[in-house]
Amino acid sequence: MKTKNTNKIALIGTGFVGSSFAFAMLNQGVAHELVMIDLNKEKADGDARDLNHGLAFASPMKIHAGDYSDCHDADIVVITAGANQQPGETRLDLVEKNVKIFKNIVESVMDSGFNGIFLVATNPVDILTYATWKFSGLPKEKVIGSGTILDTARLRYLVGEKFEIDTRNIHAYIMGEHGDTEFPVWSHTTIGASQLSGIVNLEEKTTQDELEDIFVNVRDAAYHIIERKGATYYGIAMGLVRITKAILHNENSILTISALLEGEYGQDDIYIGVPAIINRDGVRNIVELPLNEKEQKQFKHSAETLKAVMKKAL
Numbered sequence: 001m002k003t004k005n006t007n008k009i010a011l012i013g014t015g016f017v018g019s020s021f022a023f024a025m026l027n028q029g030v031a032h033e034l035v036m037i038d039l040n041k042e043k044a045d046g047d048a049r050d051l052n053h054g055l056a057f058a059s060p061m062k063i064h065a066g067d068y069s070d071c072h073d074a075d076i077v078v079i080t081a082g083a084n085q086q087p088g089e090t091r092l093d094l095v096e097k098n099v100k101i102f103k104n105i106v107e108s109v110m111d112s113g114f115n116g117i118f119l120v121a122t123n124p125v126d127i128l129t130y131a132t133w134k135f136s137g138l139p140k141e142k143v144i145g146s147g148t149i150l151d152t153a154r155l156r157y158l159v160g161e162k163f164e165i166d167t168r169n170i171h172a173y174i175m176g177e178h179g180d181t182e183f184p185v186w187s188h189t190t191i192g193a194s195q196l197s198g199i200v201n202l203e204e205k206t207t208q209d210e211l212e213d214i215f216v217n218v219r220d221a222a223y224h225i226i227e228r229k230g231a232t233y234y235g236i237a238m239g240l241v242r243i244t245k246a247i248l249h250n251e252n253s254i255l256t257i258s259a260l261l262e263g264e265y266g267q268d269d270i271y272i273g274v275p276a277i278i279n280r281d282g283v284r285n286i287v288e289l290p291l292n293e294k295e296q297k298q299f300k301h302s303a304e305t306l307k308a309v310m311k312k313a314l
């Protein structure tokens with residue numbers, strides 16, 4: 001059998017998030033081909049034309065608008081299509097509209113003969129990733145949600161600001177729902193090689209208040225941005241490129257994404273944000289951190305919240 005030596009990404013949804021992802025893909029030279037698909041064909045075509053004009057300043061890449069039949073030989077289908085949060089709306093409020101949209105999208109992708117990896121960012125991302133897994137019939141390893149990758153990046157940025165250390169040296173995770181019940185895993189936060197608990201006294205009230213402020217800023221970041229500019233897209237676009245790279249370059253990177261749990265963290269039959277090892281096969285395995293009692297309770301609460309919404313929607 002002839003093996004293909006180029007990487008192809010199909011992007012479904014070329015709105016704020018999708019077009020920012022395309023722009024970041026072009027700038028980082030991650031794939032050889034990007035096909036852009038949207039209900040609004042004119043928008044997808046306009047974006048592809050605009051991006052092609054950047055090729056003189058980037059690495060060679062084939063970028064074009066297309067349709068679902070173009071997904072058949074894609075390595076990854078990235079889905080950023082659907083309704084987004086309006087001011088005051090939670091991510092879970094979007095579930096009904098977006099599950100309907102996803103049934104059509106995922107079935108159309110599968111009808112093309114697609115056998116690659118799905119990467120989902122549309123909200124509520126954990127539930128829509130579960131829906132993609134169900135609708136596609138693909139193995140769980142090949143269906144990934146962006147989960148808490150963005151929230152984790154926000155946390156790393158704010159902790160880096162507080163300690164005046166490069167964000168890239170902050171190792172910290174937000175786990176759980178990408179939404180209001182997510183939580184920070186302070187018990188496994190390190191700055192460089194030092195445990196946070198060795199740098200500050202986690203039992204001290206002032207420290208606890210400061211860390212809580214950081215977390216609240218992470219949790220509510222999307223609301224703050226949506227109030228100011230209507231949508232969030234650059235951060236998640238770069239997070240999606242990060243996951244895409246980990247897959248295409250077979251990186252075995254640990255990223256917080258939404259993966260299917262089958263007993264890990266005491267949960268079953270749910271997609272939720274957890275650290276996982278990502279490589280060319282998708283999710284190699286889930287990293288099970290020994291959470292402390294408070295974190296275990298927070299994880300359980302987050303999973304139960306998602307399950308209650310999922311029960312009604314699917």
Ligand code: NAD
Pocket residue numbers: 012013014015016017018037038039040043080081082083084085094101104105121122123124125146147150178231232233236
């Ligand atoms: P947007 O409205 O700018 O873009 C959505 C696009 O989807 C539009 O171009 C629309 O034409 C297209 N679309 C709608 N239905 C479609 C269908 N059936 N088939 C093909 N295309 C279709 O929205 P946005 O700001 O880009 O946000 C997209 C999604 O990403 C939202 O659900 C938003 O909540 C989510 N989001 C997720 C994260 C995250 O961390 N996971 C972060 C930011 C936004």
